[in-house]
Amino acid sequence: MPRIFLHSPAPVLACLLAFTCHTSRLAAGNVVVIVKDTKGQPVTDAVVSLIPLEASAPAPLHPPVEPVVISQHGEEFDPYVTVVAVGTHVSFPNLDSIRHQVYSLSKTKPFEIPLYGSGTEQSILFDRPGIVALGCNIHDWMSAYLVVVETPHFMKTAGDGVARLAELPAGRYRLDVWHPRLAGESRRDLVVAAADAATQTISVTLKPDRRIRRAPDGAGGGYK
Amino acid sequence: MPPTALAVVTSDATTRHPGLTVIPHALRFRRFSLRVLTLLLGLLFATLMATYVVVSSANDSNARDHARANLELAARIVQSAIRQRLDFLASSASVMAGDDALKQVLRTGDNRTLASLLQSYTQRVGAPVIALYDADGQPLASSEPGMDDENTGPFRSLIRTALGKDLAESSGFAYLRNKLHVLIVVPLYAPHPNIFGWFGLAFPIDRAFAEKIKDTTHVELTYLSLDSPQQPHLLATTLGQAAIPTVVNAAAIANQARADHLPRPATEIIDLPDDRYVTLTWFQAMLGANPVALVLQRPLSPELAPARELENSLLLTALAAFAVATLLALVIARGVSQPVRQLAAHTQTIAAGDYATRITLDRADELGQLADAMNSMSAGLAERDQVRDLLDKNVSPEVAAQLMRDGAALGGEEREVTILFADLRGFTTLSEKLPPPELLALLNRYLDRMSGAIEAHGGVIDKFIGDAIMALFGAPVTQDAPADRALAAALEMERALVSLNAELATEGRPPLAIGVGVNTARVVAGNIGSHRRLNYSVIGDGVNVAARLQSETRKPEYGANIITSAATLAACRRLAESGLPVSAFSFRPLGYAQVKGRAEPVEIYAVS
Known part of the structure; x- marks a missing residue:
């Protein structure tokens, strides 16, 4: 678990905030979600979110004050998948010595940070839920996803395909699983009871990985 | 004489006797079927071989032509593949030139970022090498590090060519990093027609390219x-x-x-x-x-595989044709040689004297005609044989032979012969006593014995005159010692009669008696008679004398059965003088006898 937190600070903050806010509420449960592909292999970088269905008022999201970071390092985005709550700022620091550009044409948040050198340009506010595909118009192989959710209960699966969601108020939820290669949708309803520690195993069908791989330096390529 | 004419004469000399051309023994065939077989198969073999050689060489050259055409096509495909690739790279370059990201990067003048952008382009375009040069051909950036020094030379050379000739593109082959590549330079217009710089793109002509060409062309x-x-x-x-x-x-x-x-x-x-x-x-x-x-x-x-198939089926056809031809040749040869052998065997039958057997060949061709001709010949020979047989019986074998040889020509010659006359004494009395069939049987029996005795000594029966016999010695065939033979024959007849009489005595018949006259004289010999009927005989005084001498034997005072003339005695003596072996006769002079129609009497002798 700590490994995931290191890689993805945003959910850490969200969880911490949720924990502090709802600590007074005794009726809280935990859900462990295991995402596997059709072959039974654990799926990394799957975004798991729980949207409350019975709450009279929307759950407060408490976006973090500091921007969530998606860095550009070694001509790659890092991390590949990031999940944030609506209203979160994201910054794109360039850690390389060459210039980069960041853009998205996704309807959730079309934007462009024009070519810039090392350092951080302005951060971008993501104020609508949805999927944001990120790219660099110079480096075709650079790609990343930002998932903006309208719930404080979200987590990204680690290498073992497990996402643990803690301190969930009892009640009915819709469990959404998303992955860059997910075929179709994966959602189900579930009820979280107090002091519950239910394990949800979710099997998803993944499409083949069609990411552009960066050509190794000096390989010369081949005739195609 | 010109030398050429001389040469002709020389060559003529060698072929002067074409008739003497000797067929090597090995080429002579003991069997006709073998000859037909050899001829037919030889002809077939020559034809098939010629066909095979012609077809094979045509196939061979066809295969080469086909392979050559395929190679030329493959060469065009190689060139076309390269050309297509270059065209694609050129159009890709113009798309890259329109990319706003490129313009953004170019505005910054940051060549390292430019290099990483070019790396992106290599993936978009599939060109392994993309480099960018400024308008003067100075390198700005390359998708591959290390492409800025010696490897950039070929690109710059192409840029110079394009600039010099004001070309929209320029391409060529070069080594990049010691590997064979095709290079193209395309201007980067910003904006058109202002040349900001040049894209240099390259793709390798490597094993993969070759395999791809091989996949399409099998080359x-x-x-x-x-x-x-x-x-x-x-x-x-x-x-x-x-x-x-x-x-x-x-x-x-x-x-x-x-x-x-x-x-x-x-x-x-x-x-x-x-x-x-x-x-x-x-x-x-x-x-x-x-x-x-x-x-x-x-x-x-x-390329040759279909041809080989054709050649194989040709070979099979040839073998089949050979088998059929062999069978056919054997059948034909058998059809000819069998009747020929039959005919040959039949010829031998005929040669052996069998004229009765007929050959039957059920065919209408020349061999059938030959068989018919042979049958006609057999018939002819049988007829001749029959004639000859009859002739032998009616005339003496010698006369018959002479007739066969010389034909029945009328004519004559004078020659010395010894004439023998024999007569049965008392035949008239006998003929009155016996019935005619018995008489004839007895007469024939008697004549048969006498003829045997005469022929045993080389005498020729000239004719039978009733119970009388006239025989010739020395005609028609000349023989040695005719007089000697005639006397010997006469004595033989006497002995033969003795044995006949012994037989008659056992049969209870009375004995027979003969008188023999022998004379030697020059007579005319030849065929005597009409055109339709002839007899070989002799005429002359000497013949009468011989008959007369026979009559003399009837005189009891002579007491002689055989009487001969002095002429015959003389002939015997001449023979004895000549040293030839002679028979021992005793001559008893009987004096002179008067012969009818002859002035001088004849000196006669009894012979025993």
Whole structure:
């Protein structure tokens, strides 16, 4: 678990905030979600979110004050998948010595940070839920996803395909699983009871990985 | 005489006796069937061989032509593949030129970012190498690090060419990082027609390219560097390792021929370990290096495979034709040789004297006619034999032979003969006593014995006159000692009569008695009679004398059964004087006898 937190600070903050806010509420449960592909292999970088269905008022999201970071390092985005709550700022620091550009044409948040050198340009506010595909118009192989959710209960699966969601108020939820290669949708309803520690195993069908791989330096390529 | 005429004479001399041409023994056939078989099969073999050779050589040259055409097509496909690739790169370059990201990067003047952008482009376009040069051909950035020094030369050379000739693009072959590439430079207009710089793109002509060409054309492709012309070195090939040295050598030879401006065939045949290959070598000029040899090869055996199939079926047909021809030849030969052998056997039958057997060949052809002719011949021979047989019975065998030989010509000759006359005494009395059949039987019995005695001594029965016999010695065939023979015959007759009488005595019949007259005289001998009927005989006084001498034996005072003349005695003496062996006769002089119609009496002797 700590490994995931290191890689993805945003959910850490969200969880911490949720924990502090709802600590007074005794009726809280935990859900462990295991995402596997059709072959039974654990799926990394799957975004798991729980949207409350019975709450009279929307759950407060408490976006973090500091921007969530998606860095550009070694001509790659890092991390590949990031999940944030609506209203979160994201910054794109360039850690390389060459210039980069960041853009998205996704309807959730079309934007462009024009070519810039090392350092951080302005951060971008993501104020609508949805999927944001990120790219660099110079480096075709650079790609990343930002998932903006309208719930404080979200987590990204680690290498073992497990996402643990803690301190969930009892009640009915819709469990959404998303992955860059997910075929179709994966959602189900579930009820979280107090002091519950239910394990949800979710099997998803993944499409083949069609990411552009960066050509190794000096390989010369081949005739195609 | 001109020398040519002399030569003709000489050659004439050698062929002067065509009739004496000797057929070598080995070529003579004991059997007709063998001859027909050899002829037919020989003819068939020659025809089939000629067909096979013609078809085979046509197939061979056809296969080569086909392989050559395929190679030329493959060469065009190679060129077209390169051209298409270049066209694609050129149009890709113009799309890249329109990319706003490129313009953004170019505005910053940051060549390192530019290099990483070019790296992105290499993936978009599929060109392994993309470099960017400024308007003067100075390198700005390259997708591959290390492309800015010596490897950039070929691009700059192309840019110079394009600039010099004001071309929209320029391409050529060059080595990049010691590997064969095709290069193209395309201007980067910003904006059109202002040339901001040049895209340099390249793609490798490597093993993968060759394999791709091989997939479409089934042609083996090999590239050889000629940087050291004597020792080309292999860049890439679709061939196996074992073939490489041969191909390298062939390329060296072809390159030498090219360097020496010798005429080279469009294609050549090279024997590689696995097959014979039709080979087309093409020398591609390089930017800043010696040309490379592009060797296109196509194995000959797949081209020949359908031809081989044809040749195999031709061979099968030939074998079948051979078998059929053999059978046919045997049947035909048998059809001829069998009746011929039959005819030959029949000829031998005829030769052996069997004229009765007939040959039956149920055929209408010449052999059938021959069989018919042989049958006619047998019939003719049988008839002749019958005639001869009858002749033998009616005339003496000698006369018959003489008639057979000389024909029955009327004519005559004078010659000395000894004439013998024999007569049965008391025949008239006998004829009154016996009934005619018995009489004739007795007469014939008597004549048979007498004839035997005469013929035993070489005498020829001239005729039977009732119970009388006239025989000749020395005619019609000349013989030695006719007089001697005649007397010997007369004595033999006497002895024969003794034995006949002994037989008659046992049968209870009275004995017979004969009188014999023998005379030697010159007479006229020949065929006497009409045209329709002839007798060989002798006429003359001497004949009368002989008859007269026979009559003299009836005189009891002589007491002699055989009377001869002095002429015959003289003839016997002449013979004895000549030293030839003679029979011992005793002559008893009987004095002179008067012969009818003759003035002088004849001196007569009794012989015993």
